[in-house]
Amino acid sequence: MKTISINRSYGGTQGVYSHVAETTNCEMTFAVFVPPQAENRKCPVLWYLSGLTCTHANVIEKGEYRRAAAEHGIIVVCPDTSPRGEEVADVADDWQIGKGAGFYVDATQAPWSQHYKMYSYITRELPELIAANFSSPDAGADMSRQGIFGHSMGGHGALTIALKNPETFRSCSAFAPIAQPSTADWSNGTLAQYLGEDPANWREYDATLLIEDGKRFPEFLADQGTADQFLDKCNPQALETACANAGIPLTLRMQEGYDHSYYFISSFMADHIAWHAERLK
Amino acid sequence: MKTISINRSYGGTQGVYSHVAETTNCEMTFAVFVPPQAENRKCPVLWYLSGLTCTHANVIEKGEYRRAAAEHGIIVVCPDTSPRGEEVADVADDWQIGKGAGFYVDATQAPWSQHYKMYSYITRELPELIAANFSSPDAGADMSRQGIFGHSMGGHGALTIALKNPETFRSCSAFAPIAQPSTADWSNGTLAQYLGEDPANWREYDATLLIEDGKRFPEFLADQGTADQFLDKCNPQALETACANAGIPLTLRMQEGYDHSYYFISSFMADHIAWHAERLK
Numbered sequence: 001m002k003t004i005s006i007n008r009s010y011g012g013t014q015g016v017y018s019h020v021a022e023t024t025n026c027e028m029t030f031a032v033f034v035p036p037q038a039e040n041r042k043c044p045v046l047w048y049l050s051g052l053t054c055t056h057a058n059v060i061e062k063g064e065y066r067r068a069a070a071e072h073g074i075i076v077v078c079p080d081t082s083p084r085g086e087e088v089a090d091v092a093d094d095w096q097i098g099k100g101a102g103f104y105v106d107a108t109q110a111p112w113s114q115h116y117k118m119y120s121y122i123t124r125e126l127p128e129l130i131a132a133n134f135s136s137p138d139a140g141a142d143m144s145r146q147g148i149f150g151h152s153m154g155g156h157g158a159l160t161i162a163l164k165n166p167e168t169f170r171s172c173s174a175f176a177p178i179a180q181p182s183t184a185d186w187s188n189g190t191l192a193q194y195l196g197e198d199p200a201n202w203r204e205y206d207a208t209l210l211i212e213d214g215k216r217f218p219e220f221l222a223d224q225g226t227a228d229q230f231l232d233k234c235n236p237q238a239l240e241t242a243c244a245n246a247g248i249p250l251t252l253r254m255q256e257g258y259d260h261s262y263y264f265i266s267s268f269m270a271d272h273i274a275w276h277a278e279r280l281k
Numbered sequence: 282m283k284t285i286s287i288n289r290s291y292g293g294t295q296g297v298y299s300h301v302a303e304t305t306n307c308e309m310t311f312a313v314f315v316p317p318q319a320e321n322r323k324c325p326v327l328w329y330l331s332g333l334t335c336t337h338a339n340v341i342e343k344g345e346y347r348r349a350a351a352e353h354g355i356i357v358v359c360p361d362t363s364p365r366g367e368e369v370a371d372v373a374d375d376w377q378i379g380k381g382a383g384f385y386v387d388a389t390q391a392p393w394s395q396h397y398k399m400y401s402y403i404t405r406e407l408p409e410l411i412a413a414n415f416s417s418p419d420a421g422a423d424m425s426r427q428g429i430f431g432h433s434m435g436g437h438g439a440l441t442i443a444l445k446n447p448e449t450f451r452s453c454s455a456f457a458p459i460a461q462p463s464t465a466d467w468s469n470g471t472l473a474q475y476l477g478e479d480p481a482n483w484r485e486y487d488a489t490l491l492i493e494d495g496k497r498f499p500e501f502l503a504d505q506g507t508a509d510q511f512l513d514k515c516n517p518q519a520l521e522t523a524c525a526n527a528g529i530p531l532t533l534r535m536q537e538g539y540d541h542s543y544y545f546i547s548s549f550m551a552d553h554i555a556w557h558a559e560r561l562k
Contacts, residue, residue: 007540007542007544007545008506008508008538008539008540008544008545008548009544009545009547009548010547010548011548014544061342061343061543062342062343064345064348064547066547066548067345067348067547067551225289227289257289258289259288259289261288262342263288263289263290263295264288264289264290266290266291266345266347266348267289267290267291267292267347270348
């Protein structure tokens, strides 16, 4: 693991690191905020998954999560959204597939399957790296207390990863998640390329269909701006219906006048972190 | 005045605007955050002046000021740091002079004097535009309650502007201000180019020398990181000495391990806004 930068922030440290990842078969960059409390005791780990076009950097610059994370004593890990590098498959001029658009799936189709293994990277390889490098017996990351959240494509990632790994994650929330990526027109074409044309293959990466197929999670919190330019694609009603049918408590807050940007995310970031903190105590 | 963007944030609105400015003889961009309280009552106006290389955008992305501004009901105005445009004089590859380095002075020397009139722009033209566009008899900007703060070059700008306009500004604070720009080696060359070779001409844009020359302000708050890579150039001791000699109360907080970046600024932003709010009530 290489350290790219370390800056003191809110009494803790915001670091950016890179490592050569086996799952994605390339060098990956990620960010970790360590709150002051982690020097002296074990702290929960909260994963933030970013949306389309983002890297680890957007949320560390615009997400405004460090104040609340420092207040509650939570380590926040912010991974990149896709594999990177010249050798990694991409589609020029299409921001909905390829680099910046990993969708947190393990691609099975060429050429994507060579590097696009973001599901395994996020659920297995990066947690092992965090445990190995940010934890000691009495301090640092407590991998037995993890939460996950994210925005848009990353909100979708958080919901699906939580539903498939309820033993790993105690809490899950989302900002404007893509609730049903297998029907949304900015993601179903990408899922077809990553996972093959048969929509049956997409079900394990679709929050609403995972719930339909029996996956469960204790509860979800989701915020959705009413002025979101991608409101129809996010489709919060689909999540609401799926949760209602399954008996999963969902707190869906429609936020009047908010759009899809980090101005929206940052406005409710402290709420989400406090909500996770309560569940990760 | 043109509206470039408006985003809902923390219950208020973060806007970015542009206008053709007479003082700087070019199109200028600036940002205004209007908190929710300003819909129904008059709210104080707090000016944030940015540092070298910045535009209005750095602080709106990384400054984390909106939460506290919304909490305290304060309008925050964030101007650009210099005139802009192809016709504006600049020095290629030198970030300490020209575009992004206006130093909040009115330049008197060619070629700078044609556009570099940031002092007049910030103290006269932009306040008039704010009063005309963000104020009504019963709501919006209360121009009788203004505060000013800033970072580095903008901290210097805030200190000098407050010292020269104590009737306009009730409160002034700074993050890592350049306390004595006429002796700091990243600014004295620029002052010589903007104002002429005679150091006597620089005194009215140097906080410590303004104090030495008799200017007064009720009190200052300043934060300075101990790990600031530009600590010697900021020279907080010079400000401390000048304030001590003049009997101006200065709260100078040396912040252990913090650098010169927005990770430092954002960590103490809420403190500063609360401090201004108390004085702008």
